[in-house]
Amino acid sequence: MRSWARLLPNYFLLTLFLLVVILPILGIVLSAFKTNQEIAKGPFSLPARLSFDNFVGAWTGGHFNNYFRSSVIVSTVTVAVSVFLSILLGYAFGILSFPGQNLIYGVLLIGFMVPFEAVVIPLYHFLNRLGLVNTYWALILPQIGQSISFGTLWMTSFFRTAPQELVDASAMDGCNRWQTLWHVLWPLARPAVLTLVVLFFMWTWNEFLLALIMVQDDRLRTLPVGLAFFQGRYVADIPRMAAGSIIVAGPIVLVYILFQRYFIRGLLGGAIKG
Amino acid sequence: MNKKYHWPGESRFLGYLYILPGLVIYLLFVLYPVLETVRTSFYRWDGFTVNRTFIGLQNYRQLLIDHQFLQALSHNLIFIVFYSIIPIILGIILASLLGRRRLPGMTFFRAGLFLPQVISMVVVGVMWRWIFNPVFGPLNAFLKLVGLNSLARPWLGDFTLALPSVGIIGTWVMYGFCMVLFLAGMQRIPEDYYEAAELDGANEIQQLRYITLPSLRPEFGVALITTIIAALRVFDLVYVLTRGGPGDRTLVVAFLVYRAAFQQNRIGYAAAVATVLTLIILLISFLILRFQSRSEE
Numbered sequence A: 001m002r003s004w005a006r007l008l009p010n011y012f013l014l015t016l017f018l019l020v021v022i023l024p025i026l027g028i029v030l031s032a033f034k035t036n037q038e039i040a041k042g043p044f045s046l047p048a049r050l051s052f053d054n055f056v057g058a059w060t061g062g063h064f065n066n067y068f069r070s071s072v073i074v075s076t077v078t079v080a081v082s083v084f085l086s087i088l089l090g091y092a093f094g095i096l097s098f099p100g101q102n103l104i105y106g107v108l109l110i111g112f113m114v115p116f117e118a119v120v121i122p123l124y125h126f127l128n129r130l131g132l133v134n135t136y137w138a139l140i141l142p143q144i145g146q147s148i149s150f151g152t153l154w155m156t157s158f159f160r161t162a163p164q165e166l167v168d169a170s171a172m173d174g175c176n177r178w179q180t181l182w183h184v185l186w187p188l189a190r191p192a193v194l195t196l197v198v199l200f201f202m203w204t205w206n207e208f209l210l211a212l213i214m215v216q217d218d219r220l221r222t223l224p225v226g227l228a229f230f231q232g233r234y235v236a237d238i239p240r241m242a243a244g245s246i247i248v249a250g251p252i253v254l255v256y257i258l259f260q261r262y263f264i265r266g267l268l269g270g271a272i273k274g
Numbered sequence B: 001m002n003k004k005y006h007w008p009g010e011s012r013f014l015g016y017l018y019i020l021p022g023l024v025i026y027l028l029f030v031l032y033p034v035l036e037t038v039r040t041s042f043y044r045w046d047g048f049t050v051n052r053t054f055i056g057l058q059n060y061r062q063l064l065i066d067h068q069f070l071q072a073l074s075h076n077l078i079f080i081v082f083y084s085i086i087p088i089i090l091g092i093i094l095a096s097l098l099g100r101r102r103l104p105g106m107t108f109f110r111a112g113l114f115l116p117q118v119i120s121m122v123v124v125g126v127m128w129r130w131i132f133n134p135v136f137g138p139l140n141a142f143l144k145l146v147g148l149n150s151l152a153r154p155w156l157g158d159f160t161l162a163l164p165s166v167g168i169i170g171t172w173v174m175y176g177f178c179m180v181l182f183l184a185g186m187q188r189i190p191e192d193y194y195e196a197a198e199l200d201g202a203n204e205i206q207q208l209r210y211i212t213l214p215s216l217r218p219e220f221g222v223a224l225i226t227t228i229i230a231a232l233r234v235f236d237l238v239y240v241l242t243r244g245g246p247g248d249r250t251l252v253v254a255f256l257v258y259r260a261a262f263q264q265n266r267i268g269y270a271a272a273v274a275t276v277l278t279l280i281i282l283l284i285s286f287l288i289l290r291f292q293s294r295s296e297e
Helices: A002-031 A036-042 A053-061 A064-094 A101-110 A120-129 A137-161 A166-173 A178-207 A208-213 A223-235 A240-257 A258-270 B014-040 B057-063 B069-100 B108-118 B121-132 B138-145 B162-186 B191-199 B204-215 B218-233 B236-241 B253-262 B267-296
Strands: none
Touching: A002 A240, A002 B069, A002 B108, A002 B121, A002 B162, A036 A240, A053 A064, A053 A240, A064 A101, A064 A137, A064 A178, A064 A223, A064 A240, A064 B014, A101 A137, A101 B014, A101 B121, A120 A137, A120 B014, A120 B253, A120 B267, A137 A178, A137 A208, A137 A240, A137 B014, A137 B236, A166 A178, A178 A240, A178 A258, A208 A223, A208 B253, A223 A240, A223 B121, A240 B108, A240 B121, A258 B108, A258 B162, B014 B267, B057 B267, B069 B162, B069 B204, B069 B218, B069 B253, B108 B162, B121 B138, B121 B162, B121 B236, B162 B204, B162 B218, B162 B236, B191 B204, B204 B218, B236 B253, B253 B267
């Protein structure tokens, strides 16, 4: 009992800081269930009934169904390919040895220090010449390129710490390098890979600048760009804008809740992605 | 730690097979565009015509006296206060007040405080645009509720208040990250340090100054790099909230790049701004990392 009393100021402080984060989010969630008349009555009233009309309105009328499909396609392909390539890259730099290794490693790491702003201008003209502007490829390929830059760093540092005895034993058992990677090291790598999956998913799902520039066809827009355009057109339609925001943030928040440990580990681990 | 060696009968070029697919995508879609940005910055080009005019350093020379660029850069520097300095101070204050004790339920608070980190900045922007909304927004409604009508403002439309209004959102996004970061760091400091300090008669402030803060150096490095880069790269928020307005009062460097390259067709100029932004980011990261590694010696 006494220790509880001593902890009370701590909890008070934490709750205070937590409320500042949560209250704005709660406000937008409540707005998503209100009618325009209720919005006009002021922000502190509760919605009269739990209606999903605004979500339906945003989903079909606001084209969020299209944006959602685009986001799922772009994120799934980008994350799957990036994670697979990052494992191969990390394995090559962490375990294998080949000429020019350090130089190539250094070149790969530049990518996660440079921001997309430094890339988009020529990238647009380059992809335009390839006929890829206004396709999902214009979003997928550059994001794979930038993701694997961080992925190389992340997986290399994992493979460098992998126990050498396992690799040696695997060679003794007659496994080749490929089998060693997938049969011997893969079980150990899974937590590190999962962190990579959630980070890549978050970056791709939320990516804005590239999607804003590379895609003009509304049917191909991703959720963040779709939401930005939606709010540009319907500034006064707060309930539907709020519903759209929840459609954009919902999936990532869900993944975050499920894999919280991996998110925080990845972001605290100095994930200073550019 | 020379544990890398070739297995019997293995080609020394085997590693190339593993890196090749990733490296090709990286070279084509990241490194080539970066180099091309730098090259473009030495030209005058409208993006449509085939002819580019080589003008040497003229784009850069123009930047030094370019009112828009200097204004945008100064706004990014002001954002460092909101994105970096205030959140780090708040993080340190909270971490030192909570102390080294492990609190039951901390996972819950940690998850909540971290939440703004995972949400799209466009969503954050839409949310705060609602909060700042002069008619329907909760901020002005709250001020009216507590009788401070006179303080109610069209926050994002106000020439002096727009910039700090956008900036405070950065504080909202970043402070939980800093708190969780520093709290995690404090768990790492051995308890005997504090016991020894107490035996020597050091008070709480002295313990903070001589034990906690120096031990948290790696966390300071991560916090500084993450938050400063975020402050220098602000784009999504400004795009959603103000488009740089009113009257360029919230113009930031990344938005200037976008506007010049994709709305005004000043490709060479935009490339020069993008190059300068990248150099500033690389320089700051380098300085912080150096400061870090020196302190580890």
